[in-house]
Amino acid sequence: MADMVRAVVQTGPRQMEIREFPRPVIGPDDGALLRVEACGICGSDVEQYKGAMGTRGLPMVPGHEPLGIIEEIAPATAARWGVNVGDRVAVEILIPCRSCDLCLAGRYMQCKNRPGSHGGYNPAERGLGLWGGYAEYMHLHPNSIVHPMRADIPAEIAVMFNPLGAGVRWALQYGGVHLGSSVLVLGAGQRGLAAILASRYVGAGLIIATGLGRDAKKLALAREFGADHTINVEQENTVERVRELTGGDGADVVLDLTPMARQPVLDAIEAVRWGGTIVLAGLKGHKEIPVTTDKLINKALTVKGAFSVDAAAYTDAIRLIESGKFPLEKMQTHRYGLDNVEHAIKLLAGEVPGEDGIHVAVMPGL
Ligand SMILES: [Zn+2]
Numbered sequence: 001m002a003d004m005v006r007a008v009v010q011t012g013p014r015q016m017e018i019r020e021f022p023r024p025v026i027g028p029d030d031g032a033l034l035r036v037e038a039c040g041i042c043g044s045d046v047e048q049y050k051g052a053m054g055t056r057g058l059p060m061v062p063g064h065e066p067l068g069i070i071e072e073i074a075p076a077t078a079a080r081w082g083v084n085v086g087d088r089v090a091v092e093i094l095i096p097c098r099s100c101d102l103c104l105a106g107r108y109m110q111c112k113n114r115p116g117s118h119g120g121y122n123p124a125e126r127g128l129g130l131w132g133g134y135a136e137y138m139h140l141h142p143n144s145i146v147h148p149m150r151a152d153i154p155a156e157i158a159v160m161f162n163p164l165g166a167g168v169r170w171a172l173q174y175g176g177v178h179l180g181s182s183v184l185v186l187g188a189g190q191r192g193l194a195a196i197l198a199s200r201y202v203g204a205g206l207i208i209a210t211g212l213g214r215d216a217k218k219l220a221l222a223r224e225f226g227a228d229h230t231i232n233v234e235q236e237n238t239v240e241r242v243r244e245l246t247g248g249d250g251a252d253v254v255l256d257l258t259p260m261a262r263q264p265v266l267d268a269i270e271a272v273r274w275g276g277t278i279v280l281a282g283l284k285g286h287k288e289i290p291v292t293t294d295k296l297i298n299k300a301l302t303v304k305g306a307f308s309v310d311a312a313a314y315t316d317a318i319r320l321i322e323s324g325k326f327p328l329e330k331m332q333t334h335r336y337g338l339d340n341v342e343h344a345i346k347l348l349a350g351e352v353p354g355e356d357g358i359h360v361a362v363m364p365g366l
């Protein structure tokens with residue numbers, strides 16, 4: 001193995017370069033060395049790239065949705081994780097302390113004493129430097145959370161554990177979608193499609209998905225993944241159409257996964273059935289939305305904010321991928337090597353004219 005590791009380093013807003021790092025040496029309780037097979041890209045990468053999430057912690061190695069093979073592992077870490085050299089693992093973003101009150105209550109996503117995160121703002125100078133997934137190798141901290149996964153599934157499919165984990169968490173855990181539920185999914189990005197897959201997987205009764213005119217391909221894929229009806233919100237009235245499709249009742253569960261748009265939140269309140277649940281997961285850039293709270297009361301609604309994904313959701317998402325029940329490859333649209341990470345991010349951001357991506361993966365081996 002080479003002594004140096006190539007990694008993408010972000011140095012400022014819209015500034016990235018390839019740097020070489022010494023290959024980390026794994027000490028007796030020093031976590032593990034991961035050979036990165038693939039790393040997914042999502043809207044957070046776009047925000048991070050633009051500098052919208054701040055520049056504290058730069059320069060650093062981004063990439064928070066990594067999948068790879070354990071190349072080296074400290075004995076104590078192998079015992080703690082139950083994995084060994086040669087195993088494929090999906091890596092979670094957050095590295096929790098595993099001891100604070102939030103960690104002990106299973107809310108480790110908000111751990112108070114995080115030693116760091118994978119692909120978050122850990123300066124490349126800190127620790128062994130290679131915290132993010134846009135690199136040939138990553139150093140996994142002893143407190144990292146990894147999920148073993150079958151190694152025979154193509155890496156670009158397996159790496160979708162991340163958006164699918166969000167689909168499971170938001171639709172099933174927060175939304176409570178189960179056998180027979182009617183579900184309205186607002187937004188047809190990779191996480192909207194993932195929410196449809198998760199809902200279909202557990203036997204939802206009626207799935208309706210929305211998108212814009214330019215989302216025609218994504219909506220076609222939504223139908224292939226199990227949506228019974230799709231709505232082009234630029235041509236049809238979402239609320240009226242949902243009422244029509246649900247015999248006037250509205251949907252049991254409504255998920256808003258649209259970025260920045262305010263109308264979907266107002267539509268969700270109108271389109272959900274009495275006593276139903278609304279899950280909000282689309283960030284709006286801190287814009288205010290005028291909600292008539294009386295409607296929430298009079299309809300006895302439950303409104304939940306969906307923050308991140310947890311281990312249980314990732315585990316279920318991995319089982320969904322391993323089931324082979326869905327043609328997930330149709331959602332995997334683009335793969336790029338380390339030299340083309342900026343292009344990959346711009347593509348997902350919609351900044352590459354004439355090209356549209358759903359799931360975009362960075363594959364350091366390309
Ligand atoms: Zn992400």
Ligand SMILES: [Zn+2]
Binds near residue numbers: 102113
């Ligand atoms: Zn903690």
